[in-house]
Amino acid sequence: MIHSTALLRRVDAGLPLYKKAWKRPLGEGQWPQAAVLVALTEETEPRVLLGRRAMHLALHPGEIAFAGGKREEEDLSPWETATREAMEEVGLSLGMIQPLGELEPLMTRTGFEVFPCVASVPAAPDLVVDLGEFDSVFFAPLAVFGDPAIFRLETMSYGSKSCRVPHYQVGKDNVWGVTAAILALLANVAYDAGLDLQRDWKQQP
Numbered sequence: 001m002i003h004s005t006a007l008l009r010r011v012d013a014g015l016p017l018y019k020k021a022w023k024r025p026l027g028e029g030q031w032p033q034a035a036v037l038v039a040l041t042e043e044t045e046p047r048v049l050l051g052r053r054a055m056h057l058a059l060h061p062g063e064i065a066f067a068g069g070k071r072e073e074e075d076l077s078p079w080e081t082a083t084r085e086a087m088e089e090v091g092l093s094l095g096m097i098q099p100l101g102e103l104e105p106l107m108t109r110t111g112f113e114v115f116p117c118v119a120s121v122p123a124a125p126d127l128v129v130d131l132g133e134f135d136s137v138f139f140a141p142l143a144v145f146g147d148p149a150i151f152r153l154e155t156m157s158y159g160s161k162s163c164r165v166p167h168y169q170v171g172k173d174n175v176w177g178v179t180a181a182i183l184a185l186l187a188n189v190a191y192d193a194g195l196d197l198q199r200d201w202k203q204q205p
Contacts, residue, residue, distance in 0.1 A: 006044075008040060008042065036066035037085070038066055041123045048183070049067065050140055063177070089129070106178050145186070150170065153197070
């Protein structure tokens with residue numbers, strides 16, 4: 001597909017688009033798997049869709065995240081997981097989503113293998129937010145995440161281990177962890193931002 005803006009065309013050209021099936025049956029392998037939809041608006045200066053996770057959730061309450069979630073039995077590929085979750089959580093239908101490409105899967109500290117699926121969506125999509133998942137959603141300018149002035153790495157310790165964790169301070173929101181890592185990697189593609197994560201995210205820290 002020919003995208004409407006130069007920056008989206010750059011992302012499209014800079015990321016592979018395989019849409020491959022999951023490599024193994026659900027439940028097999030060392031790590032549980034998940035996929036997220038990194039949705040960029042079709043605008044000259046794209047914005048990225050993010051949500052504030054509901055405060056009642058047991059895992060990561062209040063944190064900034066993409067629409068997405070765990071792989072389910074019916075999902076044939078990471079794209080099916082990401083788009084299904086995006087429909088359930090924020091009301092993005094398949095007709096709104098135009099795939100751009102895929103980032104390499106990232107390993108979280110908690111042992112999830114997360115597959116980021118990058119796509120474009122209309123500039124003003126009609127969203128229906130599942131308040132069981134997100135307290136609110138918002139669009140942030142993608143360019144913000146290419147700004148080294150608001151990007152930082154902090155050393156976080158847990159048990160006998162420690163690792164460098166990326167953070168962005170965007171207004172009152174602290175965007176961190178795998179969400180921040182995905183945004184930094186995407187900013188490197190879109191803007192040649194040169195942000196160094198100082199960690200191999202293909203490995204669990």
